[in-house]
Amino acid sequence: MSDHHHHDDDPIGExxxxxxxxxxxxxxxxxxxxxxxxxxxxxxxxLIDTFENRVGPRNGARVVARAWVDxxxxxxxxxNGGAAIAELGLAGRGExxxxxxxxxxxxxxxxxxxxxxxxxxxxxxxxVWYKSAPYRSRAVIDPRGVLKELGGEIPDxxxxxxxxxxxxxxxxxxxxxxxxTEGWSEGQLAEIVTRDAMIGVAQAAVPAGSGR
Amino acid sequence: MNxxxxxxxxxxxxxxxxxxxxxxxxxxxxxxxYAITVAAAFHRKWNIDMSRYSRERMPPARYLAASYYxxxxxxxxxxxxxxxxxxxxxLETGCAEARSGGTRALGVPGVxxxxxxxxxxxxxxxxxxxxxxxxRVVARNIHPVGHTRLxxxxxxxxxxxxxxxxxxxxxxxxxxxxxxxxxxxxSVRFAARELWGPDASARDSVFVLLWDDHLEPA
Numbered sequence: 141m142s143d144h145h146h147h148d149d150d151p152i153g154e155x156x157x158x159x160x161x162x163x164x165x166x167x168x169x170x171x172x173x174x175x176x177x178x179x180x181x182x183x184x185x186x187l188i189d190t191f192e193n194r195v196g197p198r199n200g201a202r203v204v205a206r207a208w209v210d211x212x213x214x215x216x217x218x219x220n221g222g223a224a225i226a227e228l229g230l231a232g233r234g235e236x237x238x239x240x241x242x243x244x245x246x247x248x249x250x251x252x253x254x255x256x257x258x259x260x261x262x263x264x265x266x267x268v269w270y271k272s273a274p275y276r277s278r279a280v281i282d283p284r285g286v287l288k289e290l291g292g293e294i295p296d297x298x299x300x301x302x303x304x305x306x307x308x309x310x311x312x313x314x315x316x317x318x319x320x321t322e323g324w325s326e327g328q329l330a331e332i333v334t335r336d337a338m339i340g341v342a343q344a345a346v347p348a349g350s351g352r
Numbered sequence: 353m354n355x356x357x358x359x360x361x362x363x364x365x366x367x368x369x370x371x372x373x374x375x376x377x378x379x380x381x382x383x384x385x386y387a388i389t390v391a392a393a394f395h396r397k398w399n400i401d402m403s404r405y406s407r408e409r410m411p412p413a414r415y416l417a418a419s420y421y422x423x424x425x426x427x428x429x430x431x432x433x434x435x436x437x438x439x440x441x442x443l444e445t446g447c448a449e450a451r452s453g454g455t456r457a458l459g460v461p462g463v464x465x466x467x468x469x470x471x472x473x474x475x476x477x478x479x480x481x482x483x484x485x486x487x488r489v490v491a492r493n494i495h496p497v498g499h500t501r502l503x504x505x506x507x508x509x510x511x512x513x514x515x516x517x518x519x520x521x522x523x524x525x526x527x528x529x530x531x532x533x534x535x536x537x538x539s540v541r542f543a544a545r546e547l548w549g550p551d552a553s554a555r556d557s558v559f560v561l562l563w564d565d566h567l568e569p570a
């Protein structure tokens with residue numbers, strides 16, 4: 141029978157280390173930085189609010205929807221992503237963005253194998269799966285396997301291009317406009333453009349049962 | 353450095369699992385870790401490449417076990433001490449020995465501009481390109497112990513220049529000695545079969561962003 145009062149196999153039990161764990165470390169570090177005058181708590185709140193409430197995949201969806209309805213805009217977007225995104229008044233100015241166009245014959249998929257580079261200004265902060273070892277390791281060697289696992293298997297005769305974000309350039313995938321969306325407004329179109337479609341691991345689709 | 357962060361092509365990491373309706377941050381500490389990391393960079397004691405290199409130096413077993421923001425926290429603590437914004441004693445005790453005498457902290461009005469400009473790496477320097485689109489190149493077979501943006505899977509492999517993006521700060525030297533070493537940055541296309549052998553799809557390719565110093569004519 142085990143002896144519940146025996147702690148030799150747990151020499152540094154959590155209860156003995158009040159400052160263990162990232163939550164407490166971050167709290168202690170923030171207090172220290174504030175005390176030293178190195179960070180301003182109000183600016184921290186603003187940094188968090190920016191990505192919790194104002195900048196996220198809805199920004200990228202607006203760019204895609206505009207490109208779908210305005211061919212001249214699409215040409216500008218493909219020629220100079222950052223400048224065309226700035227036209228919509230989004231925070232993309234300054235971020236170098238290359239837009240990759242999906243076609244019936246070519247699909248694009250974005251990864252950062254070395255860290256987790258991601259187009260913050262149009263998609264917000266990256267999701268956990270994008271930053272995870274499984275995606276970072278497999279996207280370049282087995283992209284078709286990854287897509288299949290995520291439910292988006294692509295036919296053999298479609299070319300797949302994987303883009304590894306190894307510099308200060310960010311990629312945004314311009315998905316194909318789905319059939320059945322003729323006559324939709326830009327706002328309606330933006331609603332069906334998902335984050336994963338703009339990373340290139342899914343396609344934009346009309347939701348099943350959509351009554352539009 | 354040939355570290356575990358250089359994950360492209362590794363096996364055994366498991367399936368890719370997408371969380372539905374994922375929150376931007378999974379807990380309050382993640383949000384604060386992100387914010388103090390960005391705000392601390394405002395003092396310009398380090399650049400984005402030094403920041404990446406600080407995370408890559410996390411011991412490999414810990415790196416693999418850590419979450420994204422735990423890696424950020426490790427990198428931030430490393431840089432704060434290395435660059436003298438915080439002493440090792442202050443970090444350990446959590447008590448400030450002295451107020452910082454340096455630059456002012458990032459304030460609310462500066463947040464949007466700082467987020468916009470912090471990654472700027474394009475330079476105006478008039479440097480001629482060594483390659484042009486269509487040129488055949490080979491990625492150098494180098495194994496620097498410091499920071500590099502040339503992934504292991506591409507080293508020694510043949511590719512084709514797809515696009516010249518213009519002159520950029522060279523991340524490899526910027527991380528180690530703050531030397532921007534202005535040079536052209538290219539999208540280089542590598543056939544999947546060149547990288548992964550005959551089992552890969554003949555149609556597919558991987559595009560890697562590489563600088564002049566990473567490449568040689570093929």
